[in-house]
Structures are given as structure tokens and as C-alpha cells.
Amino acid sequence: MKTMMIKPLVIAVGLTMSVMANAQSSQEVEQLRQEVQQLKALVHQYAQQNQTVQANLNQLANTAVQPPVAQKASTEKRGLGMTLGNAEFNLYGNVRMDGSYQIEGGAKDMPYNQINGVALEGNAENSDRFRSTLAATRLGLDFKTQVGAEDVKGKLEVDFLGGNLDSLRIRHAYLTYADWLIGQTWSNFAVPDYMPETVDALAYAGGAVKRTPQVRYTAKFSPQTNLVVAAEDPKDNSITQRLPALTARLNHQFADNMSVSARAMGHEKRINSDEEMAWGVGLGAKYDVTPSTTLKADYYHVKGDSSFVSFANKGVAVTNLDDKGVITATSAIAAQSEFDSITVGLTQKFNEKLRGTVGYGYMSFDQDADYLAATPADKRTGVNKDLWQAWANVFYSPIKPVSLGLEYVYGERTALEAATNGSNKGEDNRINMVAIYNF
Structure with a gap:
């Protein structure tokens, strides 16, 4: 561009000198003046064009060196993944702090549900008491x-919910291959899938949070239907056993927004040579009323077992125990407990950060005179006629890894036999709190 500008200038200067040296007439001089003016205009035009082209080049250069817009880093953490050889590993877990303010009731010094053993009115109630623990803190590895x-x-x-809420315990430990599972995980009979959400880590009356050692097989009939059968060790410490419990669960997806599960269980209970069959059935349903509203319900009917469904009376009453309640060589099964239970709840998701649940749980036990008679006299106030609890909670997640929960629960238990002061009812009136950081 500079060369193009200099050339017209040189021509103009040369013409001017020629005019001064060889001017012959005023007409020639005037003509030369006009040519000079034209050349000046041409130089000015070239200069303007050069400025425009240079500005465009500068703009292109600036655009080329602009760094790409950085993407905002995600705050969500999904564990630590790694690959060793041909194996993939993912480490995950959470740090969880639970707190509970017991307004009325309570017996054990723990911040979790104890509705089946809550103190009867006027009998060593632990009211107006705050408790907290980090025992539900969890660490896991998928591979x-x-x-x-x-x-x-x-x-x-x-x-760390083993023992007295301060010792390590196994929640899940299993392997799966094709349609088989071997190890410990949620019971095939007492699944938590249809239980309304709670802040309390041990759930409420009618719920089940049972994990058992098992061998499980899944038969897939269609993408919507499968049958799961298992042999499980229920680990019922109140009785001996020769064989594992057999369980079956039929799952079906009716539509994208509704699923159901029908379940059955059979288990031999044995004291010395005395044998009885414990059994149970269950039915659960989950229905998404809207994409943000979910209804859950779960029902059980069980006879002779207390190991699968939480907060039940002992499955069997045993005669001829020693003075410490230990089975002797002459002990036998006197009677079996039988009960119905149900839980129902509605969860509403208000937005991506806030959700809430209202729920109700109820358990009703048969009033068997033989069962009560075989129970030691000092234990009879602990045998329940019915239990119920109602709760409402909210969970708030200000950022993805953090979840804060607040819950109010009220419940009652009615004992089959009254205490010495005449009371046969106990109350559970609590406020629960939880803070969880997931990683």
C-alpha cells in the first residue's frame, strides 16, 4: 500500500517541475494544475483505502488471538474413578451428621427411631433431650x-452404625455376574424402594432397612417384568435355624410413571426339635403423579418373623428360658407373632434444590394370649399391640454435594400389657436434623 501511495507523488512532482521549465502557455499551465489536483485526490483516496484495510486486518488479528470462553466448572462430585489393569473402580461416600431433639419419649440414648421401645408415659422417659452422631457417615467402592x-x-x-453407634459395620459387600448376585445387600423381601423418604436413617413404623447375606438370581421376562429369587440368612439372633430363608419378588413396570413389586418369604424357625414355619407377603407401589410429585406405598403381612420388617415384636415366644432369657435344652416354641403393616407417603419436588415428604406408617399385631403368657413378666410391657408414626420433612441442597434436612415426627405405641402405673401408651415426639456432604 505504501508503494502505491509514493508512485503517484513522484509522478506529480515530476510533472510540476516539467511545467515550470517548459511552460509555453497559460492554457498548458492550467491543464497541468488540474492534473495535479486529480493526482492529489487519487492519493487521498488511496490513503483512506489503506486505513480501512489496516483496520480490518487489526480486527481479524485481535479475533484470532482471543482465548475460548472457559466453561464453568461443575460443582457436582461423583466419586473418584480409576482404572487398574482391566478393572474400573469408583470411590464414593458421604460425611453425615444427624441430630435429634426428643420432645417427649425416647428410651435408648440414640438419635434414631425407637418407636417399638419408646418409654411408656411416666416410666423413665427421656424427654427434652438433644442427641447427635456422625455414625451414618458412609464410604463405598464400586468396581x-x-x-x-x-x-x-x-x-x-x-x-459406623454397628454396635453402640461407634463401630464399623458392613452395609453392602457383593459380586454380580450375569443374572447372579452373591454377597450382602438389601433383602429381596424387605426392599426400601417403596418406603417414603425420611431424615431418620432407620426409617419409621412399617418400614424395612434390612440387608442380608444372600445368593440371588434374576429372571428377566421382558424389559418391564422380572422375577428375583434368593436364599437369605436373616440373622435372627432370637432363634436357631437349619436352612436359609427363601424369598421371591416379582417386579413390573406398568408405565413410565408406575412400578409395583409383589414379594413372598418363607423361613423355618427352630428351637431344639420344635419347628414352625415363618412366612410373609408384601406389596409395594410407586406412582409418579406428575414429574415432580411421587406417591409411594408398601404393605406387609408377616407371621412368626421379626428379622425382616423393622420394629416388629419377636417372631416367636419361647418357653422354659433361664433367668437371663437364654434358651435351654427344654425350651420350645409357644406361639408366633403375626402383624400387618403399611407405609404411605407423598414426595413433592419444588425445584432443583428443594423437596419435601409427608408420610404415615402403621403396624398392628395380633393379641395372642399364648404369646403374651410365654413372654417373661418383666418383658411384657415391651410387647406391642400397635405402632404408628406420622412425619413431614424438607431437604434443601444449596449446592450439589450438600444436602440439609429437617423433619418433625410424632408417633405412639400401645403395649399389650400396662406398666405398674397403669400406662400402656408411649409417645415419640421429635425433631430430626441432618447435614450430608456427598463425594
């Missing part, structure tokens, strides 16, 4: 590797 044409998957998960 997967390929063997032949199939994946072998597994899970190992622990928390």
Missing part, C-alpha cells in the same frame, strides 16, 4: 471388570 463376554461387578460399602 467392574470383564470376564469373558460378561462383566463382573461388585460393591463394598461401610458405615
